[in-house]
Amino acid sequence: MHALVVQQLRKVYRSGFEALKGVDLTVEEGDFFALLGPNGAGKSTLIGIVTSLVNKTSGRVCVFGHDLDTEPEAVKASLGVVPQEFNFNLFLPVAEVVINQAGYFGIPRREARRRAEFYLKKLDLWERRRSEMRLLSGGMKRRLMIARALVHRPKLLILDEPTAGVDIEIRRAMWAYLRELNAEGTTIILTTHYLEEAESLCRNIAMIDDGRIAAVAETQALLAELDAEAFVLTLTAPLAAAPALAGLDVKRLDATTLEAQLHRGQTLNDLFAALRAAGVEVASMRNKQNRLEQLFLEMIDRGRGIAPAQAA
């Protein structure tokens, strides 16, 4: 079953700015799906429309077979949303925020308290349940938004930049919990600027640019499209000049650092064999940039003209 179907979705703001120019997108039930794009590409507008926070200009949105226009209550009951910006009453205690949200979804008080305890414990916030929202750190507020979005047990969880401004340790813990939710059957859609996040978590990816879907594909298939991958090599001894390696694109960054570009068809074995033959020893190596990030930039550079493909 399709968790989300978006057809010819358009949004023109009152200012005349056309944020979405006919978006088509399908996300399958159980998927872990990333929506990527530069600032202003239309990601948050798309999520805003699906979650009923933004009015669409035209087009159709269906969630688990329910049409947003004709069955808005069924659509909203299936959805949980973690917005990009904090949207709390800062003077309410933490537990009350979650319990009230359950109440808005029609969950009786006693059950709402039980669920609030479960999700606050799960997200490591139970000890702070009586604290006012304004006293929480940024990371705690992010986790609370996830607890709030889950309290009615949605089948589709949408997260808009869920780990923005969160430290690495908490980010990893949030990733682990999102993976657990997905494994339990929750369909997850996330937007992120951390492409590493999308590469690590998501099975399918849509790239949105200038209000249009630029590409939709499996993450691994998309990565296979990379024309070249760049590596930074730290050497055991300094070099006066970059070694000349036949067929390989290597340049010297400083005395002990080289940058190597591997084009499609070339392997790390080819690179290391050539370096060894030139008498160069490598102490360590890292990707110059995240692969998805590289792909994303390539796509933007290619002139934003990639034909949309259907997600698997």
Next chain:
Amino acid sequence: MSAHSGTDLRRGYRYWVTFSTLLQKEVLRFSRIWVQTILPSAITTMLYFVIFGRLIGDRIGSMGGFAYMDFIVPGLALMSVITNAYSNVVSSFYSSKFSRYVEELLVSPAPPWVILAGYVAGGVVRGVIVGLVVMLVAMFFTDVAPHSWLVTLSVFVLTAVLFALGGFINAVFANSFDDISIVPIFVLAPLTYLGGVFYSIELLPEFWQWVSLLNPVLYMVNAFRYGLLGTTDIPLVMAFVIIAAFIVALGAVSLRLLERGVGIKQ
């Protein structure tokens, strides 16, 4: 029981839970800050009674056949109901817009009329509580006892509903905290003070009596005065019809604004 009616019952129960959650949140909100929300009206009213009732009232003599102190009790109580029902909804809904936690409701399956009912009920509860506190204060200064409980309570509640709806509409269109104080200062206060709280319109020249009849607050104050004292400047039925008409009109406008997401959705 058919499957259809079972679904309707479940939906009705879900709506009830949403409504009661919203109402509970609203009541907790104003009761946590009771020094700012409940107490000021009691103090202001006490000052009115001391100054206009005790000090100046004795020199004024009777008004509409009653001691001046007794005459102003209904108007002062209703003025508190109007101000508090209005300000509760306008400040609560505008704050939820400003800090964006209105989105908690917008993403929920609660239909607009349930959301509106929750906010309005919060305003009504505050208006009625403050009105009762003012009546309690009045009992220290006068011996007024309701002539008709039914009229007294129904005017109390209907007036609170009307002005809670007014506060909601103000909040929808407000773009700053300044905007939520403009209407109470420039519209609500003149309507209330010129609505017969402190005088009988029989004292006015014929032209200004006619102008006064365009003021909806006049009907509420007089209906409430009838409930407490058994006297009114205008027919009771007309007062109820006008209050009901305003409630229907403002209710319809509020609901339409909420359905379209005016001021809260892009």
